Amino acid sequence: MNLRQNNPTDYDLVKQYIDGNHECIDTLINRHKDRIYTYIYLIVKNHQLTEDIFQDTFIKVIRSLRLGKYQDNGKFLAWVLRIAHNLIIDHFRREKQSNTFSKDDYELDIFNSNKYCEGNCEDELIRDQIHDDIRDLVQELPEDQREVVILRHYKGLSFKDIAEQTDVSINTALGRMRYALINMRKIIEERNMTLTFH
Template identity: 45%
Template sequence: MNLLSRLSDHELINSFTTGNVNALETLVLRHKEKLYTSIFFLVKDKYLAEDIFQDVFIRIIDTIRSGRYTEEGKFLPWAMRIAHNLCVDHFRKVKRTPVIKNSEDQDIFEVLNFTEDCAETKMIKRQSYNRVKDMLDLLPEDQREVIILRHYGDMSFKEIAAVTNCSINTALGRMRYGLINLRKMMMQKQIAL
């Protein structure tokens, strides 16, 4: 397993196509947090996010096994595009749009925490993250989506433009206006993070 973690995504995919199931497991573990976080922020439901995350990898496995996967770009942006499309499909089915709401579920930012902090630090971080989530909830959907994909999905603006079917300039503009709006909210509420 340690040897597999040193392989690139492309090498892991090639290894999986030749029958090494552990290569797929390494690939899933490598990108799990970024994919799940992005899905969670779009659907704002822990269980739905887990279901969509599983569907993403079912699609990935089917595509790789059928030989339709081509190394046009990086694996993660491709997987993020699948995740985004599945989220959009879900909201089309239930005829509603993604809304970021406050929830009492486990804070997603704890998933990203790799070290144990003291209780006071955890409380301060949780309060800051909750403030950010509250403010994100107040942004227009297109601005919120670009911020989530950029900061939590770690996608480039070119990748965001492809996923959201807009130009790179539009994605940049949405990001700019989203950040301006977040700053205004922070100034109005006198919030310091």
């Protein structure tokens, strides 16, 4: 058995799928699922919506392959990403028409929630307590992660500005924010903390 049989290219798998070997799509899905899911998630920043678009993307892929609409140019992943991208555009067009826009769940609710915008005195006390707890959590982060959280959420800088100010790439700044949020979630879970209203 040669190398190509052991490790078929996307082209081989697409061709076999079109020729009737329906299991080949499983290998293509396994090979590319995380990149496609990540692309959708990084834009829509909501897991439920990402799953919907991810599913619709592959239904469209399967349908197009079976209908012979795919012209292979050796760029299967690029083709699938473009389908996903177009479905994301469809989503935002619908959002625009319905004049609604879901806030992301990429960053913690503790930073985004509208719940903290209004309320009575009791709510205000709870809000102050939550903000104190969050400040304490931020202080426990490693310095590079703490810096990004403070610049982003307390000073309102964009990731581009943070990258410039801290002399790192945008990728690094985004990565530090991601790890900061993961670490904060971990601490919240470990200490069984409650950082929500009611």
